[in-house]
Amino acid sequence: MRNRIMILTIVASIVVPAYTYAAENSPSLKIPPQEVISKLLPGSQILGSGQMKYLGWLVYDATLYSKDRNISPDKPFALKLSYNLSASKDQIAQRSLEGMREVGFTDEVKLAAWYRQMLKIFPNVRKGTQLTGLYLPSKGAQFYLGSKHIGTIKDPQFGKWFFNIWLSERTNLKNLRRQLLGIS
Numbered sequence: 001m002r003n004r005i006m007i008l009t010i011v012a013s014i015v016v017p018a019y020t021y022a023a024e025n026s027p028s029l030k031i032p033p034q035e036v037i038s039k040l041l042p043g044s045q046i047l048g049s050g051q052m053k054y055l056g057w058l059v060y061d062a063t064l065y066s067k068d069r070n071i072s073p074d075k076p077f078a079l080k081l082s083y084n085l086s087a088s089k090d091q092i093a094q095r096s097l098e099g100m101r102e103v104g105f106t107d108e109v110k111l112a113a114w115y116r117q118m119l120k121i122f123p124n125v126r127k128g129t130q131l132t133g134l135y136l137p138s139k140g141a142q143f144y145l146g147s148k149h150i151g152t153i154k155d156p157q158f159g160k161w162f163f164n165i166w167l168s169e170r171t172n173l174k175n176l177r178r179q180l181l182g183i184s
Contacts, residue, residue, distance in 0.1 A: 036147045037065050037078055040134050044078065047071070050179025058084040062166065064180040071167060071181065073160060078134045079180075086126040093118035099165030102172050114158050121151030135163050 037044055049063040061084070066077040096118060097111050105111065121143050125131065132144040141159040142152045153159070164171065171177050 036132065036144060037080065040132075040142075040144075041065055041067060041076060041078055043067050047077075048180045048182040050176045052173060052176055059087075060084055062176060062180060064166075069182075074137045076134065076136055077163075078132055079163060079166060080130060080132040083125045083129045083131070084127055086124070088124050089119055089122040092122045092125065096162060096165065099171075100161045103161065103164045103168040103170040105161045105164075110155075110157065114153065114155070114162075117151075117153050117158075121153070123150065133163065135159050 044065045044067050047064045047066050047069065049061065051061050052059045061082045063080045063082075064071075064077065065080070066075065068075055071077055093115050097115055100111065100114075122131070123129070123145055130146055134142040134144070136142065136159060138156050139159065140152060140154045140156055141162055143150050153162075166173055166177060166180060168177075177183075
């Protein structure tokens with residue numbers, strides 16, 4: 001299993017398309033991430049941050065932003081992931097589906113539709129890529145690559161279940177959840 005992950009990581013780092021490099025290095029993405037968060041959620045603050053590791057590898061750093069100290073389904077918030085390794089958009093979308101299943105979502109028809117939407121939105125990532133997801137109550141989620149808006153999924157259920165990957169009490173990322181929510 002570990003060898004398979006290492007091979008997938010190496011292959012993904014080799015085949016990352018040139019558009020990702022160009023997009024990440026475009027002038028529009030030079031806005032510091034905190035300024036982007038401030039524009040998306042004026043008055044927001046960092047609630048917490050942590051790292052997602054898998055088999056000892058640092059996958060990404062995560063930071064949760066909100067105007068309020070308590071995350072709730074009726075208030076917007078943002079989650080920024082700063083990647084430490086390369087992954088394809090397919091790997092990211094597949095892992096997102098697995099995460100939604102792990103926290104209890106079982107509608108495979110919806111998951112298939114969301115998978116197709118995520119593939120259209122998510123880029124391939126490499127070390128240093130920053131993706132931010134903005135949770136919009138009753139509307140879904142918006143996604144940003146650096147400061148560039150890369151897509152929206154306008155399904156309130158998607159927004160809830162996607163962010164539950166990190167924030168649900170049922171998540172497999174319990175330590176990261178505690179860090180993001182500032183729970184000791």
